[in-house]
Structure formats: C-alpha cells, structure tokens
Amino acid sequence: MSREAYEQRLIPPPDAYVPAARAAGTFFGVNEGVLVVGDVKGACLSPLPVYSSMFDVSHLQAWVASSATGERLATRFRQAGIAGVMYNPAGAAYLGRQFRHFSFTPAQRRVLAAFWSSGLERVWTGSVYMLYRVRPFRRGVAPAVKVPGEG
Numbered sequence: 266m267s268r269e270a271y272e273q274r275l276i277p278p279p280d281a282y283v284p285a286a287r288a289a290g291t292f293f294g295v296n297e298g299v300l301v302v303g304d305v306k307g308a309c310l311s312p313l314p315v316y317s318s319m320f321d322v323s324h325l326q327a328w329v330a331s332s333a334t335g336e337r338l339a340t341r342f343r344q345a346g347i348a349g350v351m352y353n354p355a356g357a358a359y360l361g362r363q364f365r366h367f368s369f370t371p372a373q374r375r376v377l378a379a380f381w382s383s384g385l386e387r388v389w390t391g392s393v394y395m396l397y398r399v400r401p402f403r404r405g406v407a408p409a410v411k412v413p414g415e416g
Contacts, residue, residue: 281391281392282304282306282394284391284392284394285351285389285391285394286308286311289310289312290310290312292349292388292389293311293349293398294348295311296312297312297346298312298313298315298345298348299313299315299396300315300325300347300349300350301314301316301351302352302357302413303355303356304316304353315347319360319363319366325377326366326368328341328342330373332380333376335377335383335402336379337376338377338384339380339383342380342384342399343399349388349396349397349398350385350399351396352395352396354393355393356393374412377412381412382406382407383402384399384401384403385397385398385399385400
C-alpha cells in the first residue's frame with residue numbers, strides 16, 4: 266500500500282485534512298509550531314503540531330483568557346513558538362457545541378477578534394481547512410467579524 270493510500274485510510278476525510286497537513290509543510294518549517302484550531306489531531310504535519318484533546322481546554326482558549334488585548338495574545342503566540350494556525354471552522358463549531366471549546370466572554374471575543382484580524386494572514390484555503398501565518402501584530406485594523414466558535 267502506498268503512503269498516500271495509507272494516509273487516506275488513517276485520516277478521514279482525505280479530501281480535507283491530508284491536503285491541509287501537506288500544505289502546512291510548504292508554508293512552515295519543521296521546527297515551527299502550528300496551532301491546530303477546530304481539530305484534535307496533528308498527524309502528518311511536518312511543522313510541530315500544537316493541539317489539545319477534545320476533553321481539555323484548548324490552547325487558544327487558555328491564551329485568550331490570559332490576554333487583555335489582541336497584542337498580548339500575539340505575544341503569547343510568539344512565546345509559544347507558534348508560526349501558523351491550521352483552522353477547521355466546522356470542527357471548531359462542533360467542539361464548541363459538544364465540549365464548550367471557544368466559550369469566550371464578550372471581552373475575550375474582542376481580544377480574539379483583534380488578534381485574528383491583525384495578527385494572522387491567510388496563506389492557504391482548502392475544502393474545509395485554512396492555514397494562517399502569524400505575523401507581527403498591526404494596531405488599528407478593524408476586528409474580524411467571525412472568530413473560532415462562531416457559526
């Protein structure tokens with residue numbers, strides 16, 4: 266069995282996750298961290314995957330809760346060595362409904378929206394997943410309309 270056939274059996278759905286995991290390797294170095302948001306796996310990611318189980322508080326939720334501003338959240342990402350975000354919006358919505366991930370207060374949602382708009386740049390879009398590069402935080406950018414956990 267070829268590696269591709271094995272990966273397709275191992276990681277459903279192959280038309281969504283595997284291309285995103287492979288694409289991450291083209292945008293991020295093997296020693297750079299990629300925060301997985303909206304999923305609980307990091308298989309096949311050649312960058313260093315950073316993810317939580319569905320039963321734990323997600324890294325994103327913990328970092329948002331400990332950050333007073335979007336700029337402070339950007340600092341948390343840099344301190345953790347996170348160079349990118351692999352985001353599954355449908356998975357985030359599911360984890361929010363089933364496990365209360367991304368249950369942010371209004372103030373936390375403002376922090377996350379400021380960071381999502383100013384500290385991330387989308388570099389790849391697949392059928393389900395999106396990849397973002399963490400960039401230097403830019404002040405004065407209008408906050409994102411939707412953030413993880415919003416339908």
